[in-house]
Amino acid sequence: MAEREHLRITGVHALxxxxxGAEALLAGVLAGTPAFTPVRRFDTAGRRVAVAATLPDVGTLADELTDAADHACRAAGLDRAHRAGAALFLATHGGPPSLPAPDGPADGDTGPEVPALAGHLARRCGLGGPTRVYTTACVSASTAVADAATLIGRGDLDRVVVAAGYLVEPDQYALFDAGRALAADGAVRPFSAGRQGLLLGDGVVAVVLEAARAAAARGAPTLATVAGWGRAGDAYHPCQPDPRGLGLARAVEAALRRAGLPPEAVGYVNANATGTAYSDAAEAAALGRVFGAAAGRLPVSSTKAVHGHALEASGLLELVVTVLALGHGKLPVNAGWLGPDENCPLDVVTHAPRSTSTAHALTLNAAFGGANTALLVSTP
Incomplete structure (x- = not known):
């Protein structure tokens, strides 16, 4: 399809x-050492679980998003004129974009509230195109990428900066802990026997997406192509996915159709897998529906086992992981592995990174309410 030739990733940045930075992200997911430590950012007294993957000395979410977007634009080689025509699609949580200090509320200016944050970021980064805000839970960032790809593919936009951010904060932490979704043993074990749940993690990411002709006109680097994308809902349950994986399977099939690729062309899946019993099994079922018997031979890993679940930012963080992994020729580790689960009959990358020469990979995301996304990434 013509759309396949239109979308290029020309710059990335991640926290x-x-x-x-991208180098730290790639090194971390290849090392496979989980980044979960006791939470110091806010009080966890009375919580079942007291660990998360947080980076010390972060600023407000507004400042960190500005920094990420600016670094991604610099990596893509965007000058002031190119930035002036770029759109900004922002995926973030609908709450305050600031963090409390360790001993109480943050002091001083904490930045604007969502949705004013998008306009604030655009002004600070010199992005003069239209802005959008996505607050659709854990598919926010991947939905923003799909929308950007659609608009670029049909010629409505030449360039979109997609930014996404979540910094572990007390409100969402409390909700997940009260819902008993956090792993009581302090480890995320995607697709593994004995998995107990997810753990939250910081993620502030920005990616520059461009039309191929726009990127070529200024001699921009191409890190990867977003060759296909798909979205589907299953509306099975407010919190649990369809155990048959129907919605996620439809999203993957749509991404393959848009890319014009057969299932056997895919050589890696960066999975949504959160380490929860129902979600991981449903995702395995979805992969079985799409890939058939070959699903058991398709390398799969979920890097949430290392960097945690970044909620609204997860889709963009994991897209960057997938792009970097393909470029480096190494598939990241699925940490926390205890042993196979009969409900997840997959070829999970465990213990050490796996070399690859594949040109095509999928990165998958799912959210409460039955929302599912699939992004298909190809090397240049």
């Missing part, structure tokens, strides 16, 4: 508990 997580693994460090600042």
């Amino acid at each position: 997580s508990a693994l460090g600042r």
Whole structure:
């Protein structure tokens, strides 16, 4: 399809508990050492679980998002004129974009509230195109990428900066803890026997997406292509996914159709897998529906086991992981592995990174309410 030739990733930047910058992210996911430590950012007294993947010495979310977007634009080589025509699509939580100090509320100016944050970031980074805000839970960032790809593909926009941010804060932490979704043993174990749940993690990410002709006109680098994307809902349950994986399977199939690729072309899946019993099994079922018997031979890993679940920012953080992994020729580790689960009959990358020469990979995300997204990434 023509759309396949239109979308290029020309710049990325990421912050997580693994460090600042793309190099720190790649090194961390390949090392496979989980970044979960006791939470110091706010009081966890009375909580079941007291660990998360947080980076010390972070600023407000507004400042960190500005820094990420600016660094991604610099990495893409965008000058002031190119920035002036770029749109900004922002994925973030609908709450205050600031963090409390360790001993109480943050002092001074904590930045604007959502949705004014998008306009604030655009002005600070010199982005003069339209802005959008996405607050659709854990598919926020991947939905923003899909929308950007659609608008660029049909010629409505030449360039979109997609930014996403979540810094672990007390409100969402309390909700997940009260819902008993956090792993009581302090480890995330995607697809593994004995998995107990998810753990939250910081993620502030920005990616520059451009039309191929716009990137070529200024001699921009191409890190990867977003070759296909798909979205589907299953509306099965407010919190639990369809155990048959129907919605996620439809999203993957749509991404493959848009890319014009057969299932066998995919050589890696960066999974949504959060380490929860129902979600991981449903995702395995979805992969089985799409790939058939080959699903058991398709390398799969979830890097949430290392950097944690960044909620609204997860889709963009994991897209960057996938792009970097393909470029480096190494598939990241699925940490926390205790042993196979009969409900997840997959080829999970464990113990050490796996070399790869594949040109195509999927990165998957899912959210409460039955929302599912699939992004298909290809090397240049």
